[in-house]
Amino acid sequence: MNCCNCSKKSKCKxxxxxxxxxxxxxxxxxxxxxxxxxxGDRRLSKQELESALYYIGSHLPGWRATQALNSADRNHDGYINHGEMDGIVEYVWQRGYTIS
Incomplete structure (x- = not known):
């Protein structure tokens, strides 16, 4: 993937x-x-959150997944379900992860 929206294969030469x-x-x-x-159960476990956070660049994805669950898991079942998704999106988005 290029670092910008140009069609060049190399890094913006x-x-x-x-x-x-x-x-x-x-x-x-x-x-x-x-x-x-x-x-495919339409909810996110701590392990799935950890994998996603690692993918987007978290330096401590296990710790961050625990914090995210504590923040967004309203029914405290250990999963992020469809109704809790907006909360977890907001939590992750506020951390300022980027695409480079």
Whole structure:
């Protein structure tokens, strides 16, 4: 993947755009989290959250997954269900992960 929206295969040689990290949008965060629902049960376990957080660049994905669950798991069942998804998206988005 290029670091900008140019069509060059190399990292912007000759491209006028600078390569800066771009913050993830809430839509992107939600799509990434949903992609890590590995068993297809439409909810996220701590392990699935940890994998998603590792993918987006968390330095401590296990700790961050625990914090995310504590923040968004309203019924305290250890999973993020459909009704809790907006809360987990907000939590992750506020951490400022980027695409580089």
């Amino acid at each position: 000759g491209c006028m755009n600078k390569c800066f990290p771009v913050p993830l949008t809430k839509v992107q965060v939600k799509a990434i989290l949903q992609r890590f629902d590995s068993d």
